[in-house]
Amino acid sequence: MNTIVSAADLAAEMGAGPAPALLDVRYERAGPSGRAAYAAGHIAGAVYVDLEAELAGPAGAGGRHPLPEAAVFGEAMRRAGVSGSSRVVVYDGGQGWAAARAWWTLRWAGHGDVRVLDGGLPAWTAAGGELATGQTAPGRGDFTPEPGALPVLDADDAATLARTGVLLDARAAARYRGEVEPLDPVAGHIPGAVSAPTAENLRPDGTLRSARELAGRFAALGVAADGGGVGVYCGSGVSAAQQVLALAVAGIDAALYVGSWSEWSADPARPAATGSQPG
Known part of the structure; x- marks a missing residue:
């Protein structure tokens, strides 16, 4: 599975020939759009x-960031110049959550060549990369x-x-507890889930x-080397995508529970465990 590319390697790739389709997916939870x-x-x-409008459907019973409608997502990708044969690189402001959601959504939708810029835009500028x-x-793409x-999990x-x-559970440990x-x-958390905050996937400079x-x-978290039977969730299926990416870098396939805690906790019939143990 395609996963990440360093800033230096991306710069070299762009200098050597046609650039990949580049997607800027900067996103701040509860903050302004990254468009400005x-x-x-x-x-x-x-x-x-736009993560909210193009990488997710409207919030509702399926959580805050359910899967986008295929038609909406496809149109967004074609507008961004993505074709079925494109090499695609996605990046965000450095945390990797939004970029990983874009990577995961494209891979889920059948695109075979998608990478995340390791460390995001801060890594690009730190390496001397210029900005436009x-x-x-x-040009309009043809991706369908x-x-x-x-793989996707439901509740x-x-x-x-x-x-x-x-x-x-990819959320911060205090939310898990x-x-x-x-x-x-x-x-709280889904009974039986293991706390695995995404921050621990990163080096101090924000790279994986x-x-x-x-x-x-x-x-150490109990994941088998062959990855058999692994799933990830978070609050709404965004930061968990970064965990799926990190698992892929480690050579482990994992399923994403897209609805995540925002879907689970909205259903009064679903139990919630608290404390530091899986429960």
Whole structure:
């Protein structure tokens, strides 16, 4: 599975020939759209993609960031110049959550060549990469989504996997323990899930830890080397995508519970565990 590209390698690739389709997916939870930041400075050739409107459907019973309608997502990708044969690179402001959601959604929709810029835009500028301003108008792409290329969990699947495999909770540990809950109606975690905050996948500079380090981290959390029976959730299926990406870097396939805690906690019939243990 295609996963990440360093800033240096991306720059070399862009200098050696036709650039990949570049998607700027900067996103701030509960903050303003990343469109203004994109206009103020982005990697030359990149097109802005709105996570809320184009990488997710409307919030509702399926959570805050359910899967987008295939037609809406496909149109957004074609507008951004993505074709079925394109090499695609996605980036965000550095945390990797939004870029990973774009990577995952494209891979789920059947695109075979998608990478995340490791460390995002901060890594690009730190490596001496220049920024362009204004808007980019690429040629229209021809990508047509064929959803289902990556595994997805629903609430029942997540509950079962927490008992029979390994279900990783990608949120901050305090939210997992139920000590705080800034967004959803109930605090805690899915019973049986294991706390695995996404921040621990990163080095201090915001790039992903090495494949060996990540494999060791996930092994310590109970994930088998062959990845059998692994799923991830978070608050609304965004930061969990970064965990799926980190698992892929470690050579482990994992399923994403897209509805995540925002869907689970909205259903009064679903139990919530608290404390530091899976429960």
